[in-house]
Amino acid sequence: MTTSMPGYAGRLLYVDLTSRQWETRPLPGDLAREYLGGRGFVARLLWDEVPTGADPLGPENRVVLATGPLTGLFLPCGGKLHLGAKSPATGGYGDANIGGHLAPELKGAGYDGVVIQGRSPQPCLLVIEDDAVRFMDATPWWGQGAIESEARLKAELGEAFQIMTIGPAGENLVKYACISHDFGRQAGRTGVGAVFGSKRLKAVAIRGSKDIPVFDARAAQAEGRRMYEVCFGKPGFEEWTPYGTAGVTDWVNEVGAFPTRNFQTTYFPQHTEINGRKLKERILVTDKGCFGCPIPCGKYSKVKVPRGMAYVEGPEYETIALMGGNCAVATIEEVGYANYIADELGLDTISGGNVVAFAIECYEKGLLTEAQVGRKLAWGCLDSLVFLLEKIARREGIGDLLAEGVKVAAAVIKGGSDKFAIHVKGLEWSGYDARYAPAMMLSYMTADVGAHHNRSWAITYDVAMGRKSLEGKAEKVVELQHIRPLFDVLGLCRFPWVEIGFELENYAAIFPLVTGWNYSWQDLLRVSERIWNLTRAFSAREIDHYGRAFDYPPPRFYEEPVPDGPAQGQLIPKPQLDELLDRYYRIRGWDEGGLPTREKLQELGLQFVVDTLGPKLS
Amino acid sequence: MQVTLLVYGHAREYFPGRAERYQVQLAGPLSVEAILREHLAVNPSLVMAVMAGGQRHSREYVPQDGEEVVLLSPASGG
Ligand code: SF4
Numbered sequence: 163m164t165t166s167m168p169g170y171a172g173r174l175l176y177v178d179l180t181s182r183q184w185e186t187r188p189l190p191g192d193l194a195r196e197y198l199g200g201r202g203f204v205a206r207l208l209w210d211e212v213p214t215g216a217d218p219l220g221p222e223n224r225v226v227l228a229t230g231p232l233t234g235l236f237l238p239c240g241g242k243l244h245l246g247a248k249s250p251a252t253g254g255y256g257d258a259n260i261g262g263h264l265a266p267e268l269k270g271a272g273y274d275g276v277v278i279q280g281r282s283p284q285p286c287l288l289v290i291e292d293d294a295v296r297f298m299d300a301t302p303w304w305g306q307g308a309i310e311s312e313a314r315l316k317a318e319l320g321e322a323f324q325i326m327t328i329g330p331a332g333e334n335l336v337k338y339a340c341i342s343h344d345f346g347r348q349a350g351r352t353g354v355g356a357v358f359g360s361k362r363l364k365a366v367a368i369r370g371s372k373d374i375p376v377f378d379a380r381a382a383q384a385e386g387r388r389m390y391e392v393c394f395g396k397p398g399f400e401e402w403t404p405y406g407t408a409g410v411t412d413w414v415n416e417v418g419a420f421p422t423r424n425f426q427t428t429y430f431p432q433h434t435e436i437n438g439r440k441l442k443e444r445i446l447v448t449d450k451g452c453f454g455c456p457i458p459c460g461k462y463s464k465v466k467v468p469r470g471m472a473y474v475e476g477p478e479y480e481t482i483a484l485m486g487g488n489c490a491v492a493t494i495e496e497v498g499y500a501n502y503i504a505d506e507l508g509l510d511t512i513s514g515g516n517v518v519a520f521a522i523e524c525y526e527k528g529l530l531t532e533a534q535v536g537r538k539l540a541w542g543c544l545d546s547l548v549f550l551l552e553k554i555a556r557r558e559g560i561g562d563l564l565a566e567g568v569k570v571a572a573a574v575i576k577g578g579s580d581k582f583a584i585h586v587k588g589l590e591w592s593g594y595d596a597r598y599a600p601a602m603m604l605s606y607m608t609a610d611v612g613a614h615h616n617r618s619w620a621i622t623y624d625v626a627m628g629r630k631s632l633e634g635k636a637e638k639v640v641e642l643q644h645i646r647p648l649f650d651v652l653g654l655c656r657f658p659w660v661e662i663g664f665e666l667e668n669y670a671a672i673f674p675l676v677t678g679w680n681y682s683w684q685d686l687l688r689v690s691e692r693i694w695n696l697t698r699a700f701s702a703r704e705i706d707h708y709g710r711a712f713d714y715p716p717p718r719f720y721e722e723p724v725p726d727g728p729a730q731g732q733l734i735p736k737p738q739l740d741e742l743l744d745r746y747y748r749i750r751g752w753d754e755g756g757l758p759t760r761e762k763l764q765e766l767g768l769q770f771v772v773d774t775l776g777p778k779l780s
Numbered sequence: 781m782q783v784t785l786l787v788y789g790h791a792r793e794y795f796p797g798r799a800e801r802y803q804v805q806l807a808g809p810l811s812v813e814a815i816l817r818e819h820l821a822v823n824p825s826l827v828m829a830v831m832a833g834g835q836r837h838s839r840e841y842v843p844q845d846g847e848e849v850v851l852l853s854p855a856s857g858g
Contacts, residue, residue: 397786397800397850401831410855413828439836479855619856625825626794660856663789663800 167194168377169231169677174207175273175295177288179361180221180280184295189274195679196767198689199230201650203275204246204257205696209771211277214703218250218353219335219360221281227268227366228275230653231677232669234266234374234453237386238393239655241265241453249352250360251337251513251567252588252612254701254708256352259650260326261452262344267324270370282362285333289319291369300364305330307506308342315365323367329508331555332359336565338513338590339555342505346475347452347460350510352589352611377678385672389664393456396662403449405438406459407479412437414483417625418729419594419602421488423541424519425584425718428595429727430487440494441477450475452655459657465498467544472502477511483593484515489522490541500547507555512614513567516590518550520568520583521560529577535560581717587612587701596715597724598732599624601635604742607713608639610697618642619660632738636745644690651690692766695750695758699771702757702778709756713743753780781806781845785815789853791826812849813839828854 166172170189177184197206204226216222225247232240243265249256268276271292278288285300303311308329315325325343332339332355339355340348349355358364376382393399402409414420415433422430434440445465451458464473477485477497485504486497504511524530525539532538536559539546553561563571568590572583584591589612596603601620609617623638645666649656652673658664670683681689702708714720714736723733734742747754751762760779763772772779785802792798804819816824816839830837831850843849 397788399788401788401836401850401852402855404836405855407855409852410828413825413854417825615856622791622794622826622854626791626823660790661853663787663792663853 167191167677168375170194170199171229171269171272171274171372171374173273175276175290177276177278177295178280179278179282179286179288179363182282182297186273194231196689197693198651198686199233199274200228200242200244200259200653201246201257201647202689202693203228204244205255205693205700207275207277208246208248208255209696209700211279212248216248218248218253219356221279221361223248223279223357223360225278225354225357225361226275227278229265229269229273230651232672233653234269235376235386235676236383237389237454237672238658238664239452239455240653241455242650242653242655243268243349244650244653245341245349245354247352247354247357248704249589249611250335250356251353252701253705254587255697256354256611257650258340258349258351258354260341260343260347260349261655262347263324263453264326264343264368265653266453267368267370269374270372271368272370272372278361278363280361285362285364287315287364288366290366292371303364304333308508309345309506311365312342312345315367319367320369323369325365325367327365327508328355328358328363329506329555331508331565332356333364334555334557334565335359336509336554336557337567338510338517339508340510342508344452346462346505348505348510350512351614355508376676378675382672382675385675389668389672390456392668393658393662393664396664399457399662402661403457403459404442406449406461408438408441408461408477408482410438410479411482414594416728417621418598418724418727418732419596419621421483421591421593421595423490424488424516424523424582425591425595426523426582427726428597428724428729430490432492433487435492436482436486436494436497444494445498447473455655457657457662463498465495465502467495467499469499469544469548472499474498474502474505477501480593481511481515484512484519485547488515488519489547491544491547492542496544500544500551503548503551507551509551509555512592513590514551514554516584517554517564517568517571518547520571520579521550521564522546523582524575524579527577529575529579530560581721584716584718585613586715587712589613594621595724595729596621597719597734598629598729600630600632600734600738600742601638603715603719603734603739604635604639604746605642607715607739607743608643608746610694610701613715617646619646632741632745636742636749639746640749643694644687647693648686648690651693692768695763695766695768696771698758699763699768699775702775710743710754713756714739755780781808783815783843783845784848785812786848786850787853788850790856791851791853794826795822796820809842811840811842812851826853827851
């Protein structure tokens, strides 16, 4: 293997779909040392490669796929691939990650990352097989479902290939189209599927057979074994798996944070019909996990509803929240069926559930009519949900507007609908209403990609330290925003840490054994902070007047108290949101307008950002 | 009577001493909810579910003398 850097394959693959040319370049040592991998590579390569002002759906935008230094090794849950692009949903930095088996395969093919640019003259499939790269005509699969396409491509190319696909939503440039892999896992957020579609890239198929070099293979293997043993030895280790993430549904209702009827309220009375128990009792076929995972959270299910029968991976919690409670759909079978439709169409279930709920509320308030929509819409109606998902994915009728996401749709529909268009920065809100959880609210407000929970999931901190108190909340959010994305940098799933209490020190212990670099946990966190500032700077470079004004939740969350349930009467008034933001910016070393200061950027080794953003910085 | 609580997942951060195992002496039968509140001074809402005897229970579960129960942290999921 051509590498002098243990832990890395040592190469990046650059692909131009317009010219159908490709080349490999050595992985730059400073890129590896300063950004480590995964999300770090995505952030830096997007900064370097995407021309300022690029159309997110134009050929000049890039899609970057990246593995991490701990990807594909003998340790728990090292199977995450990170993807990013200038987001068509927000116009700023966008990324998503996906489990399954893609990342180990890519690294095994000899690449730490892939940078894709251009636009294919016709639908195409990119095939990466060790040192060979080829392009295939994807016309036969264009228009087909994402999972159906994966099955057919596996049949054509061989089972050994790991494949990611888009569905009709990506092809039709729906701003929240996702990328699918392993028959039901998704890189869901920020519209990366639409960027694939804009490049006429239906799928990427990867097969790798190379070894991954490791600095001290014997010690790393022993440490990996120890990590598995620690996992297996955790109290109740086997108890988390049976429900997967769906197991949290009742709890989110108990604490009054469950998205219900387009976030009108935060408690769904029928939540016990769509929870983990019902999933296990009524539809579960088997558990399903990613590469090297000892705690498989994936649930492979069979659902039967009057519309038909389907196999689906899921539904996991976010889908239950956004397509269940948020659309008031009240049986696990119906939620599972909607999940299946969204998966085949290639739609992110979080944004998809938000957009449908927004449309139903607009209809309820008379802002959309039956004539405009093409049918009646109702809460709890699976037919309404499926009808809209299909219209959106094909951009037919009202679906063409809704395909733009709630922010754009509200600007067109007007009538005050912006107050209940539930997003931050143009990205729809995931599964936790935060009107009674200030740290969680701040997490959503400041997440670099928009309203997503995975950068900082701070709601238990709110529960533990006081639901009304602002004290310590900004500090906790910053801390989590450095820890959690670090898993995306290293190429790992974070669930062993969050769900079974696996200590962070375990990762710091194995990192030097794999790479030969003596980074402490604090050093790793410093890298994460560097990346956080870089992604903020990327959005500031791409979006006019970017900053504080982009960090507020929709007015519903600071003007409308929760009407009922455990969080009845709660909201966070705007002055308190400002107090949270002020503290947050101060801790980060950012100015009052929400941009990193020159001093902070220089301290983090980001002088090139200072040089680019120049006058925008204080 | 004595019961053992095993704490599973990130909520351990908010338990006294961040331990994984707590042995609690009780004067008589008490629900997990009450044990958390009265003996550990932990907000019971930090526990999503209780596992005992291979079954998942709510926090109202009352452990027997000598029983070990597992407390699950909320899953941060999806
Ligand atoms: S916990 Fe779930 S997402 Fe994480 S590696 Fe295992 S199966 Fe994949």
